[in-house]
Amino acid sequence: MRLVPITDADRSWASLKSQWRKAAEAAEEDFSTYTQGIFAALDPVMQGGKGGLYGLYDGTVPQAFCQVSKLLMPKFEGPVLRCRFMTVSPTYDFGSAGLDKYGQLLIELFSGMIWLSRNALSASHIQFHLRSPADAQFLAPLQAPVPNSPFQRFTINGAWVECDLKLPELETM
Secondary structure (H helix, E strand, C coil): CEEEEECCCCCHHHHHHHHHHHHHHHCCCCHHHHCHHHHHHHHHHHHCCCCCEEEEEECCEEEEEEEEEEEECCCCCCEEEEEEEEEECHHHHCCCCCHHHHHHHHHHHHHHHHHHHHCCCCCCEEEEECCCHHHHHHHHHHHCCCCCCCEEEEEEECCEEEEEECCCCCCCC
């Protein structure tokens, strides 16, 4: 899976909604009431080009999206990459994919955040807001210190995962 920006301009936002409409209808859900809150809130923001949404795609199929922002916060030294408002596709939301696949989805999305922090949105701190504190079980194993871990610090408090990434070591000649 890969994490990519979602925009109104490139029609990826409209495509996601269309695909999720079909998935919701396949689960015999009324898409307009199922997504009433999140899409109603995001549509105007997306039309303004300020959504900051990233989607986790399996091929061309969006599995989840979240709002990603890079900001400065008083408690951190340097920029923080913050992931909020995670929304999963109807396949996961209605349980068709199963709990194991849902856990893997969260791991993939978190891995995508690490990738973004090392590439397009450079930051050494990540705040990752889970949908529920119960979801912490899927990322909890990352708290154990292991050799070659990319984390200098990794904590879970309620529905918030926070980590500081180790800075890449400079190559010596």
